[in-house]
Amino acid sequence: MTLREFIKPCNFTKRGDGPKYLQLRNLIRKAILSGALEHHDALPAERDLAEFSGLSRVTVRNAIKALVREGTLVQRRGSGSFVSASPNDMQQSTTLLASFSTEMARRGLTARSTWIKRGHFHPSPDEIFALGLPQKSMVSRLMRVRYADDRSMAVERTALPVTILPEPNIVTNSLYATLEELGNAPVRAVQKISAINLRKADAELLNIPEGSAGLKIERVAYLANGMASEFTLSLYRGDAYEFVADLSPKELEHA
Incomplete structure (x- = not known):
């Protein structure tokens, strides 16, 4: 599966699994663990993630921030967000x-x-x-x-x-x-x-x-x-x- 398939709108629930940004965080994490994204791969731009998922850019931004805080992603000024060196750990x-x-x-x-x-x-x-x-x-x-x-x-x-x-x-x-x-x-x-x-x-x-x-x-x-x-x-x-x-x-x- 590709990242786009992991985060398509039908994979988000209306209730029971927490806020949408946390659901998106979890789906991106699953995509990384599955190998859909590998070490040092760049994450698509916020606007693309918003389009793929059907979520707002604010929701996408909050999900990315959560992944950065936990060390799954790293951000480089002017370059975007990247999968960290050891996402499978x-x-x-x-x-x-x-x-x-x-x-x-x-x-x-x-x-x-x-x-x-x-x-x-x-x-x-x-x-x-x-x-x-x-x-x-x-x-x-x-x-x-x-x-x-x-x-x-x-x-x-x-x-x-x-x-x-x-x-x-x-x-x-x-x-x-x-x-x-x-x-x-x-x-x-x-x-x-x-x-x-x-x-x-x-x-x-x-x-x-x-x-x-x-x-x-x-x-x-x-x-x-x-x-x-x-x-x-x-x-x-x-x-x-x-x-x-x-x-x-x-x-x-x-x-």
Whole structure:
């Protein structure tokens, strides 16, 4: 599909998907991720985008500004807007507790999963330690491949005490949405991120070569009462994902 096909008027909804400029932003982003626009390609002029989409130039301008703010596009004075050097990279904040589904929805993408395993199991030593479980307890374990639209992003392995998730099969897409319905949504989490080379089994699940660079993310989430409620080990493909931290000093020193 071409960019013009992505943003044709029939692809905009009257309600439910937010303001028109955000819908246009999401459609342009999808066009970039699909390869309809490649690194450093120029975006058509505002007047052309307005004609293709049936939207006003003000709406088009606001969509472009949003794409520039998030780093998907760069603007060059007198030349126009261009696709940034790494439009296929997914960025995730390391300071915001959000589910994979929520992160993808913010980008106008559809999160989906291929389930590998769901059920009740005896916990591994790592799960016992992370969740503070007795030796003879059971956990609800989820293993799946996560996708953004049709692009594989991560292999995710999650363990939760059965008191937190009594029936693992009720999780359809978003684990955190299910936990919120059960009254067991976490309020904070601690993550550890490290670089790895993906082993054969995980690389095959992601449809990338064995030994490819990846990111290993270990997360322990906690309820408001301090109880450890979730232990997740995620392996992200390194060519499509990066984590961003927004840092600031606790105190500003004045000379």
